[in-house]
Amino acid sequence: MLYLVGLGLGDAKDITVKGLEVVRRCHRVYLEAYTSVLTVGKEALEEFYGKELLLADRETVEQEADSILKDADVCDVAFLVVGDPFGATTHCDLVLRAVQLGIPYQVIHNASIMNAVGCCGLQLYNFGETVSVVFWTDTWKPESFFDKITKNRQNGMHTLCLLDIKVKEQSLENLMRGRKIYEPPRYMSVNQAAEQLLDIIQNRRLQGEEPGTIIIAMLLFAASQFSFSDESLNSTAFLFILAACWSAAEDGFGRV
Amino acid sequence: MLYLVGLGLGDAKDITVKGLEVVRRCHRVYLEAYTSVLTVGKEALEEFYGKELLLADRETVEQEADSILKDADVCDVAFLVVGDPFGATTHCDLVLRAVQLGIPYQVIHNASIMNAVGCCGLQLYNFGETVSVVFWTDTWKPESFFDKITKNRQNGMHTLCLLDIKVKEQSLENLMRGRKIYEPPRYMSVNQAAEQLLDIIQNRRLQGEEPGTIIIAMLLFAASQFSFSDESLNSTAFLFILAACWSAAEDGFGRV
Incomplete structure (x- = not known):
C-alpha cells in the first residue's frame, strides 16, 4: 500500500x-x-x-x-x-x-494553506483562484498572477497568493551544461512579492491603464518566516501587505 | 486559553x-x-x-x-x-x-473539504468560488449557486459544491410560535442536489436562456454517505454527478 x-x-x-x-x-x-x-x-x-x-x-x-x-x-x-x-x-x-x-x-x-488561510479572518467561501507569485529573473517577469488577482477582485473574491520557493534548483547555465550543482534554497519574502506587484502596477500605469484598488492578503508559507502556533505572525504579515497596498492605492499606485 | x-x-x-x-x-x-x-x-x-x-x-x-x-x-x-x-x-x-x-x-x-477535495484529481489552484447548494422549500428556491457555478465555469474554474445539512432546525411554524421543537436531521444527497440544478437549467431554458455545458464535481460530505478512508466512494459520487451532468448536456439539458 x-x-x-x-x-x-x-x-x-x-x-x-x-x-x-x-x-x-x-x-x-x-x-x-x-x-x-x-x-x-x-x-x-x-x-x-x-x-x-x-x-x-x-x-x-x-x-x-x-x-x-x-x-x-x-x-x-x-x-x-x-x-x-x-x-x-x-x-x-x-x-x-x-x-x-x-x-x-x-x-x-x-x-493546507488553502484552507488554513481562513485564520486571517477572510471567509474561505469568498476566495477566487489561488495564484503563485513566482521569482522574477532578469529575462522572465511574468505578470499573469496580477491579472488573476485583478479578475478575482472584479468578481468580489479574495486571492490567496502563494510565495515562490526554490529548493535544490539548478542555475540555467548548470542546467544547460548538465552539471548537478544546486543553488542555495530561496523563499520569497512578503517584501519581495509586494515589490513585484508594485512594479507591475507601475508598468500598467505607464501603459495608460488604471489598475484599480487591490487589497491583497498575503500569508507567509516559508520555513523561517511562518510559525503556525503563533497566529499573530500571520496577522503581522497580513497587515504589512495590506498597508503596503493601501498606501499604493492612496499614493496613486506609486512606490511605497 | x-x-x-x-x-x-x-x-x-x-x-x-x-x-x-x-x-x-x-x-x-x-x-x-x-x-x-x-x-x-x-x-x-x-x-x-x-x-x-x-x-x-x-x-x-x-x-x-x-x-x-x-x-x-x-x-x-x-x-x-x-x-x-x-x-x-x-x-x-x-x-x-x-x-x-x-x-x-x-x-x-x-x-477541510476545501482542500481535501483535491483527492478527486482536480487541481486546487483551479477552483473558483465555493458554493452551498441549499435545500429548497415550497416557497424558497434560490438559484444563486447556479449562477456562481456558471461564472466559475466561464472563468475556466472548477466549483466545489457543499451540500446542505440541517441539524436541530425548527420548522417555520415552530420558530414563529417560539416552540423549541426540532425537525429530524437532514443531509442533502447528490441526487437531490442534481435534481435542483437540473430544475434551474430547465427554468432558464424556458426563459429562453441557453445555460451552456457545466460539469460539476460534487463530493458528499454527510455522515452516512462519506467515508474518507475509502477514496473510491468519492470517485463514485464524483462520477455519478459527472455522468448526470454530461447526459443533461447531451440531452439538451432535459431531465436525466
Whole structure:
C-alpha cells in the first residue's frame, strides 16, 4: 500500500494520529522536500516519528518515482507531504503511477494553506483562484498572477497568493551544461512579492491603464518566516501587505 | 486559553497529535455539532480522547457563546470543529468574542473539504468560488449557486459544491410560535442536489436562456454517505454527478 500522508503546516505534532500510526508501521518513509518545508527539520520529525526518513527532492519524485513505488504492492510505503498531499501537481502523478502499477493507495489528509488561510479572518467561501507569485529573473517577469488577482477582485473574491520557493534548483547555465550543482534554497519574502506587484502596477500605469484598488492578503508559507502556533505572525504579515497596498492605492499606485 | 481544534474529515484518529494533547489537558471540551458531522458519533470520540464532550448546537454557539468562554482566561477550554475551525462564519464570531474579553486563543488546523477535495484529481489552484447548494422549500428556491457555478465555469474554474445539512432546525411554524421543537436531521444527497440544478437549467431554458455545458464535481460530505478512508466512494459520487451532468448536456439539458 502507498500512503500519502499530509503533515500539516506547523511542526512534528501536526501530523494526525492516523498518519502517525501509518508512518510508524511503514517499511519505507519518504519526506517530500521541495514544494514546501516545515519549520522543523528532518531530524526533529525522525525523532518524533521514531523512524528514519528518506528525503525525496524534485528529481527523485519526478524522475525516479518507480524507486519510491518499489515493492509497494507487497509492503507499506509512506510518502509525507507538508500540508495536504494534493496541493501540488506532482503528487497526483505519483498516485496515477501507483494505480497503473496496480498498487493500492490511501490518502491521510491534513491542513493546507488553502484552507488554513481562513485564520486571517477572510471567509474561505469568498476566495477566487489561488495564484503563485513566482521569482522574477532578469529575462522572465511574468505578470499573469496580477491579472488573476485583478479578475478575482472584479468578481468580489479574495486571492490567496502563494510565495515562490526554490529548493535544490539548478542555475540555467548548470542546467544547460548538465552539471548537478544546486543553488542555495530561496523563499520569497512578503517584501519581495509586494515589490513585484508594485512594479507591475507601475508598468500598467505607464501603459495608460488604471489598475484599480487591490487589497491583497498575503500569508507567509516559508520555513523561517511562518510559525503556525503563533497566529499573530500571520496577522503581522497580513497587515504589512495590506498597508503596503493601501498606501499604493492612496499614493496613486506609486512606490511605497 | 481558548483552543479551536479541527478534527479533520474521517474518524476519531484524524485529529492531530497536537490537537489530541490539547483536548486531553483541557478543562472543558465542546464539540460543535451543527455545521458538519463526522462518520463516528460523540461516544466514539469521547472514548478515543478519554474525555467527556459537551455538545454545542447552533443555539449554544450563537446565543450562549459566553458560557463556552466562561473562565477561559484562567483555564483551558477546547472547541472542536469537524474539518478546519475556520470553515464556518460562526467560529470567527467566537474568536472575536474571546479577543474582546481578553481571552487568548490558539487554532489547531486540520484538513477541510476545501482542500481535501483535491483527492478527486482536480487541481486546487483551479477552483473558483465555493458554493452551498441549499435545500429548497415550497416557497424558497434560490438559484444563486447556479449562477456562481456558471461564472466559475466561464472563468475556466472548477466549483466545489457543499451540500446542505440541517441539524436541530425548527420548522417555520415552530420558530414563529417560539416552540423549541426540532425537525429530524437532514443531509442533502447528490441526487437531490442534481435534481435542483437540473430544475434551474430547465427554468432558464424556458426563459429562453441557453445555460451552456457545466460539469460539476460534487463530493458528499454527510455522515452516512462519506467515508474518507475509502477514496473510491468519492470517485463514485464524483462520477455519478459527472455522468448526470454530461447526459443533461447531451440531452439538451432535459431531465436525466
